[in-house]
Amino acid sequence: MTSALFPAARPLTESEFLALGETPERVELFDGGLHVTVAPGVLHQHVTGELKLALHRGAGQAGHHVLGAVNVRLRPGRITVPDLVVTTGLDFGELVVDSAAVRLVGEVLSPASATIDRVLKAHYYAAAGIPWYLLAEPDTGTLWLHTLAGGRYTEYASAEPGELLRLTDPVAVTIDPAELLPPG
Template identity: 45%
Template sequence: MPASILGHALPWSESDYLALGETAQRIELLDGSLLIGPPPSVRHQVIVRGLTAALEPGCAAADRTLLPVINLRLNGTRILNPDLVVTAELDLTADCVPADPVLLVGEVTAPHTATIDRVLKPHLYATAGIEWYLLVEQESLSVNLYQLQGAHYVERSTTRTGEVLELAEPVKATIRPEELLP
């Protein structure tokens, strides 16, 4: 953990957070506090890579950008690092991707983040107005797709090993859970 975190006065500001730069841990800003976790496991990263491979052709065809592990600014006090985002706009000079142009956010659960990925992050992404939330359960490899309805997400599908998720929105993609791992 960077020494600059220890003893830092609360609350953390966006500029304080961004001054940390790249770290070995995954660090997110939530309402003036930091959420700190270990880097993703190899299995986690391979699943994210599989999702990226499934989504990338549809993103390219729809002139959308897919970004893995990026600073996503939900507001001035909330910056999260989702496993991937699909966005309609991209500013290459920005420190963060703003939530407004983000069409889909994806997370892969891990033992230390499962509750955050299932409960906290969907609430935060919904509050930011991101229409689609894709959640992969790492252990079972089920793929859960949620769509924003009002202020909350509603489940649109759960796809298990041996089944196929055919996305039509926000980009066209075919996701087969068993293909997320080699």
């Protein structure tokens, strides 16, 4: 892509990517290439917000933080923007959270991102050594919690509305997926 913003048709370096600054779009760096998506829809944002609140209950007790839509460096040149993360100690002045500080990463699926979240990002997060991966499906209200084993994620637990998803690590919380969905 060649434009005033990207003057050369070549992969971007991490420093060039970070120099883009804040944008209204979700821009991620995948090994020199940009992955750009529009802001999530209302249902997606609602579920993300409720999930962050649910995880926040146990995060403080565990000495963790819950953040949404933050830059996460998986390795040099690979920066994603997950819907939410549970992290250990942070430097609040940094633009990027290093994956070594991330205990859980979460994605809320949408039609435009489902395949990337289930396949590509799952691979990237596992390769970065993030111990837990949480997926939420807003259309059905289903949650899937995956744990890292042997360099890849395996399903640890799942829950549909009316069932309970119990997490003990990295935070101790119990979530009924029905509580994440809008009323009505």
